[in-house]
Amino acid sequence: MSAVSARRGISEGTLAFFLGFGALVIFLLAVEGLIRAGLINRHIVPMPSQVFGAFERVVLEEDVAGRFRLTFIEALASGAMIAVVGIGSGMLLYRFELWRRATETWIAALASAPTVLMYPLFLVIFGRNAWTIIMMGFAAGVPAVTLKTIEGLVGTRRVFINVGRAFNLTPAQQFTKILLPAALPSIFVGLRLGLIFMLINIVGVEFLINFGGLGQLINDLAERYDLPGTYATIFFVVLVSVCFFVLTERVERWLRPGA
Amino acid sequence: MAETGSVTAPAPAGMSRFPANRVLALRICIIVAILAVWEATAASGLLYRDVVPSLGKIADALAALLSTPSYYWHLGVTAGEIGISLLIGGAAGLAVGILFGSHRLLGRAFEPYLYYLGPTPKIIFFPIMIMWFGVGPGSKIAMGVISCFFPVALSAAAGMREIDRVLIRVGRSFRASTWQMVMKIYLPAMRQPIVNGLRLGLGVAIIGTLLAETKLSNRGIGYLIIQAYSLFDMPKMYAMLIVLFVLSIGANALVGRIGRFDAAHRN
Numbered sequence: 001m002s003a004v005s006a007r008r009g010i011s012e013g014t015l016a017f018f019l020g021f022g023a024l025v026i027f028l029l030a031v032e033g034l035i036r037a038g039l040i041n042r043h044i045v046p047m048p049s050q051v052f053g054a055f056e057r058v059v060l061e062e063d064v065a066g067r068f069r070l071t072f073i074e075a076l077a078s079g080a081m082i083a084v085v086g087i088g089s090g091m092l093l094y095r096f097e098l099w100r101r102a103t104e105t106w107i108a109a110l111a112s113a114p115t116v117l118m119y120p121l122f123l124v125i126f127g128r129n130a131w132t133i134i135m136m137g138f139a140a141g142v143p144a145v146t147l148k149t150i151e152g153l154v155g156t157r158r159v160f161i162n163v164g165r166a167f168n169l170t171p172a173q174q175f176t177k178i179l180l181p182a183a184l185p186s187i188f189v190g191l192r193l194g195l196i197f198m199l200i201n202i203v204g205v206e207f208l209i210n211f212g213g214l215g216q217l218i219n220d221l222a223e224r225y226d227l228p229g230t231y232a233t234i235f236f237v238v239l240v241s242v243c244f245f246v247l248t249e250r251v252e253r254w255l256r257p258g259a
Numbered sequence: 260m261a262e263t264g265s266v267t268a269p270a271p272a273g274m275s276r277f278p279a280n281r282v283l284a285l286r287i288c289i290i291v292a293i294l295a296v297w298e299a300t301a302a303s304g305l306l307y308r309d310v311v312p313s314l315g316k317i318a319d320a321l322a323a324l325l326s327t328p329s330y331y332w333h334l335g336v337t338a339g340e341i342g343i344s345l346l347i348g349g350a351a352g353l354a355v356g357i358l359f360g361s362h363r364l365l366g367r368a369f370e371p372y373l374y375y376l377g378p379t380p381k382i383i384f385f386p387i388m389i390m391w392f393g394v395g396p397g398s399k400i401a402m403g404v405i406s407c408f409f410p411v412a413l414s415a416a417a418g419m420r421e422i423d424r425v426l427i428r429v430g431r432s433f434r435a436s437t438w439q440m441v442m443k444i445y446l447p448a449m450r451q452p453i454v455n456g457l458r459l460g461l462g463v464a465i466i467g468t469l470l471a472e473t474k475l476s477n478r479g480i481g482y483l484i485i486q487a488y489s490l491f492d493m494p495k496m497y498a499m500l501i502v503l504f505v506l507s508i509g510a511n512a513l514v515g516r517i518g519r520f521d522a523a524h525r526n
Contacts (some may be wrong), residue, residue: 023368
C-alpha cells in the first residue's frame with residue numbers, strides 16, 4: 001500500500017489522514033441513511049445533519065463561550081494547585097528520604113484509587129460550588145505529579161551529581177543546575193498525566209452535580225431531551241479535551257525544545 | 260484511577276540509609292497523627308456537624324455495613340457490571356489494538372482518534388448510553404466498556420508494534436493462520452502491555468461504572484454512596500468509600516501482581 005502511494009507521490013501520512021477522515025464521513029453518512037430509512041430509531045440517535053445543525057444553536061443560545069470560560073478557569077485553578085503542590089511535595093519527599101520511603105507507596109495507592117467517587121463527600125465539605133469541582137480535579141491530579149517528580153529526581157544519574165560536587169556547587173545550585181533539569185522530562189510526564197486526570201474529573205463532576213460549565217450543559221440538554229444539542233455539546237467537549245491534549249504537548253515542546 | 264507505575268525502586272538490601280523499622284515507625288506515627296487530627300476535628304465542632312464524624316462512628320458504620328447482607332448483593336451487582344465491561348471492553352480493545360498495531364496504515368489512520376478520545380471524560384457519554392441501553396445495568400456496563408476500551412486498545416497497539424519481527428516471520432514461515440498468529444505469536448509476545456492496558460482499563464471501568472451508578476441507578480455501590488449522601492449519613496458514606504478504595508486498590512494491585520508474576524515466570 002505504502003509503495004503504491006509513494007509511487008504516486010502521496011505520502012503515507014496524507015493517505016492515512018484521508019483514510020481516517022473518509023471512514024468517519026462514510027460512517028456518518030451511513031448513520032444518516034439508516035436513520036432516514038427507519039432502521040435506527042431517530043428518537044434514540046439523532047441524524048448527524050441535525051447534530052451539525054445544532055452547533056450554531058448550542059453556541060449562541062447556551063452560552064458555550066461562557067461555560068467554556070468557567071470550565072477553563074476551574075481547570076486553571078486546579079492545574080496551578082496540582083503543579084505547585086505536586087512538584088513541591090515531590091521535591092520535599094526527595095529531600096527527606098525517610099518520609100519518602102514511608103509515604104511513597106501510599107501516594108501510589110492514592111493515584112490508583114477512584115478519588116472521583118469522593119465527590120459526594122467534597123460536596124458536603126465545600127458545598128455545591130466551583131470549589132468542589134476545583135478540589136476534585138486537584139485530588140485526582142496531584143498524586144501522579146508527586147510520584148513522577150520523585151521518580152525524576154531519584155533517577156538523576158549519579159555522574160551528574162558527582163560533576164556538580166566536583167565543581168563545588170552549593171545545594172541550591174546543585175538543585176537548579178543538575179537535579180531539576182535532569183528531572184524535567186519525568187516531571188512533564190507527571191504534569192501531563194495529572195492534568196488529564198484533572199480535566200476528566202472536572203468535566204465529570206460538573207456533569208454529575210449539574211453545576212459549572214460544559215459538563216453541566218450536557219446534563220441540561222440531556223434532561224431537556226435535546227438529543228442533537230446533547231451530541232453537539234459532547235462533540236464540543238471532545239474537541240476541548242483534544243485541544244487541551246495538543247496544548248500540553250506544545251507547551252512541553254516549547255519548554256523543552258530539545259526533547 | 261491512575262496507574263502511573265512510578266514508585267521509585269527500593270534500594271537494594273543494605274543500601275538504604277534507613278532501616279525498615281524506622282520507616283515502619285514513621286508510618287505508624289503518621290497514621291496515629293492523622294487519626295488524632297481527625298478525632299480532634301470531629302470533637303471540636305469546627306466543621307458542620309457530622310461532616311467529619313468521629314472514628315468510633317465510622318468504625319460502627321463500617322461494621323454495620325459489612326454485616327448487612329444486602330450490601331454484598333449491591334457489591335455483587337457492581338462487580339458483575341465491572342467484570343462484564345472489562346470482558347467486553349478488554350476483548351474489543353485487544354482486537355482493535357492488534358488490528359491497528361499490525362497494519363501500519365490503519366494504525367496511522369485511526370489511532371489518532373483513539374488518542375484524542377482516550378483522555379475525554381467518558382461520563383459525558385452517559386446520556387447517550389441511557390438512550391441506547393436503558394436505565395438498567397446495560398447503560399452502566401456500556402459506560403464501563405467505553406471507559407475500558409481505550410487504554411486496552413492503545414496499549415495493545417503499542418505492544419503489537421514492539422513484537423520482535425523475527426517471531427512474526429517465524430509464524431508466517433510456518434503458514435500459521437490469523438487465529439494461530441494471534442494465539443501463538445501476538446498474545447504471548449505482548450503479555451506485559453496487555454496486562455498494563457487491562458490494569459488501566461480495570462481502573463477506569465470501575466470509575467465509569469460507579470459514576471454511572473451514582474448518576475442514575477437503583478442498585479450497586481454507586482447507588483448506595485449517593486443514597487448515603489442524600490440522607491446525609493456521613494459515617495456510612497465514609498465506610499463505603501473506605502471499602503471501595505480498599506477493593507479498588509486491591510484489584511489494581513492484583514492485576515499488577517499477576518503481570519509481574521507472569522513476567523518473572525517467563526524469565
